[in-house]
Amino acid sequence: MRIFVAGATGAIGRRLLPLLIEAGHDVIGATRTPDGAQHLRALGAHAHRLDALDAEAVTAALAEHTPDVVMHQLTSLAAGNPADNARIRIEGTRNLVDAAKRAGVDRIIAQSISWAYEPGTTPAREQDPLDIHAGAPRATTIGGIRALEDAAAELPHHVVLRYGTLYGPGTWFAPGGLMADKLTAGALPANDGISSFVHVDDAARAALAALDWANGPVNIVDDEPAPARAWAPVLADALRAPAPEPTEGGAPWERGADATLARSRGWHPAHPTWRTGFHAQN
Template identity: 60%
Template sequence: MHVFVAGATGAVGGLLVPLLIDSGHQVTGMTRTETGLGRLRAQGATPIQVDAFDADGLRNALASAAPDAVIHQLTALAAGSSADNGQIRREGTRNLVDAAKNAGVKRIIAQSVAWAYEPGAGPADETAQLDHTDPARATLVGGVHALEEAVAELQEHVVLRYGTFYGPRTWYSPDGLVADKLAGRLPAESPAAKLLGGLRADDAVTSFVHVADAARAAVDALDWPSGVVNIVDDEPAPGRDWLPVLADALAVPVPPAEASGARWQRGARNTRARSLGWQPRYPTWRTGFPAMSS
């Protein structure tokens, strides 16, 4: 299969491209930078330089590549801005979907998130609705909704609702923003610090996924039926459980425990992904976090 990867040099995309090639797929990788072009060539992909906000350039890139499927891994997380990432989800996805439709592409796999669900008791499965009730989450949920609605316009579409990423080149890595935040190295007024909040050892439940497992899910999803799939590990957990393990792996101070957490901070279930054959190499953060520093 010929696969066009948008966001091919990001944290997930950088791992995804070699997996696709190793699986026998032909890959065209999209990047904004000259450095990205060289990286993709070295991995064995055909690189195309185009910006997701350049609708005409993206349309030409997809028409030229003529892929069988598109994998959407576009993000704007480097600066830690929720507004930038929301713009990518809305405008970048719109441009990508329009370009794919123009090129006659029938299948798309897209990156979404597993923490936009409405409040509820226990981890959410894919039948839970997105949370449109909290104004404080309007940018996040609105961007996710726009992305998922656009992707569903293609005949075959799989939305991967990923848990919080950890591993190489993520915020939750030994040299990432979370380590800087916990060690007091992140300026309090920076966009990333505000987005991360207090990082409390509290009752708020999070579902994680290692980026390598996220990349494998995108490859697997090329053969999955249309729909939404949570891509998270087996153990949703409150901050009081996972944050001390993460802090130890990152060699940074452990925040004090406290009782707090919103009802939407509930985690997610991976039952559907497991039923489709996805098997994470890191089924729990308990082993995945320590592996980052080994």
């Protein structure tokens, strides 16, 4: 297949491109920077300089490359600002979907998140509703996710990958990343809020596998949803940072997610739990 990867130099994109090329696909990677373009060419992909927020440029890019599939891995996380990420999900996805329609592209695989579900007492499954009644500031994230998933569903063939919290190279949880700084500063609460994780390599493998999956959302998470009081000390040990003291509390939506559907489609993570995965980041 001819695959256009938006966000090709992000944490997942960098791990995904070699998998796509190894599988025999013709890959066009989109990036904003010259260094990113050089990296993509070194991997064996075609590189296209692109600002996903420029609708005309996105339209021209898909018209030029006429891919079979758009792989949407766009994020805006460098500044840690939810509004920036929501904007790329809303405007960037809108631009990609509109451009795909104009270019006759009918397939998209898009990156979403698995912690956007409404509050509950068990790990969330794909049929559970999103947290559409969330208040600020969470409403910003949920609004971005709703816009992304609704836009992707306008194409006849669409898979939405609801990733767990990413860890591994290029993420906030990697050595020297944001979470290491938070642990050092004593700013990471080890409370009762439950998270589901996924290593970036497993996330990339899911995106490759999704080329053959049926429409709709799919949770991509490991096998062990856990409260922060369980995983934060393990992360601290892996990052050689001070372990936080356990505390009580946590938001009702912090419930983790269930990946039974992904398992039924043949995806099995190489890192089935953060307990060992955190230590495999180096």
